[in-house]
Amino acid sequence: MSIPVWAQLAYLGAAVCFILALKGLSGPKTARNGNIIGAIAAVVACAIPFFYLDLDHVPLILVAVAIGTAGGVYGARTVQMTQMPQMVALFNGVGGGAAALVALLELHEIVSVSADPSADPGWFVLLATAFTILVGSVSFAGSIITFAKLQELMTSRPVVFPGLPVVFGLALIGSLALGGLLIGDTTMLVGVVLALLGLLIGVLLVLPVGGADVPIVISLLNAFTGLTVAAGGYVLSNTLLLVAGTLVGASGTFLTLLMAGAMGRSVANIMFGALKGGSTLGAGEASDRPVKSAGAQDIAILLGYAERVIIVPGYGLAVAQAQHTLRELVDVLSERGIEVDYAIHPVAGRMPGHMNVLLAEAQVPYEQLKEMDDINGDFKNADVVLVVGANDVVNPAAKTTPGAPIYGMPILNADEAKQVIFMKRSMRPGFAGIENELLFEPTTTLFFGDAKESLGKLLNAVKAL
């Protein structure tokens, strides 16, 4: 099966476009064009085999493509911005599943020609096939669990049962043994069992991860799927799949490390921390310690007569769809001559950069969004810090309590400001499930209620000043 030169060159062109796409996606100005270049390259690439291969079942294939396209369009159009992380997880999972199925089919092809001794595919091809089947299945099952956790179809807390490390270890050893067996004894049965074992490993891998760490897992599984596609490309002797998969595998791994770094955690700690017991399990209960709370009028006065205000937005803001009201409030404050900025923690929301997307949707100017390192020195000059639906990213326990699950995560220094206002729905702890000492500080005022409603009241009160 030799590929004609024009097709090989077309694959090369598509690979270059993917590199340009990733490059474009790294800058705010070029990102959209980068994505479009990638999309065009992918569509063109998928059309190429129809022209040089004598493909069977073309009508059925086109129907399947149409069904998948419709599903993808529907999902991408209807998803809420707040649900973006689980959508990415789901898309990643089905990609991993597709790669595993492709490898199983290729194995079937290898098995059915194996009667002919001259058709020996070589041990490395078999190894790559085993890798694709296994890791693709891991990625599929892991992503589905990730989706369920973020969509809150199941608990977002770490799920651990007593024998889990043992079962996980046995499954890993079993999969390695099966992978080796596949090289010596190439049968479909071994491949199918390997896929099932991969599914089990995927589930066990993600279950013990706490909800707040799930974004890291999405990124990691994304890298897994990339490597799977790369191995699949090797098996199919397709350079484009190899390059595209490797690009995603490498950049995905790097991105995972960047994200884990932003949370001050090691990837190993995130994945296996819960297995070592205790430390990632927070109390998860509302506290009844005394706090100071106030109404919209008082808060409006605090804000309206400040000189420097910093807003710390969190996932609660997004859930309440209050980003537009917040922007109006900031506009009014700015008109009063108050200097207002948004302090964006790298993992605010559910994924790095998630909050930027949400605020950009509300047309907050890019310049007002300050990254953590740029604004952290500024908190001590701030008269008021307004925390809207955020919790863990300003929790001093990250600095002071070595046992806390978020210990070591860099946080926004909201505690250094003269006044802190927390807009919260209740005293329930944040996603990491631990109590926030900042809530009980004398400089802190709580403003209870749904973020959108409260911000609306606050907006009117400030306007009336």
Next chain:
Amino acid sequence: MDEGVVWLTIFILSVFVGIEVISKVSSTLHTPLMSGANAIHGVILLGAIIVTGSTDNGLALTIGLVAIVLAAVNMVGGFLVTDRMLQMFVRKKPAKAPAPSEGGR
């Protein structure tokens, strides 16, 4: 050059390109970047089409078609969802050109 070494060369160079090309990304763009990279590996659709188009076994054909559906969801959905996120970054300056014209919307 041995064919295996050619493949290895492509692989290693791609690793470096993959890391180098995103090393300067700001955390603002991590989510769209992850989503865009996710869409790129949807190109496994190409592999699914090739494998499915050269099988003659009923069960294998069915599995291949499932793989095509899944891969198409990954690829199409991935690029569209990334574009939706990125629209929000671009929208601030050109207020007079409200409707993006291409098929995304």
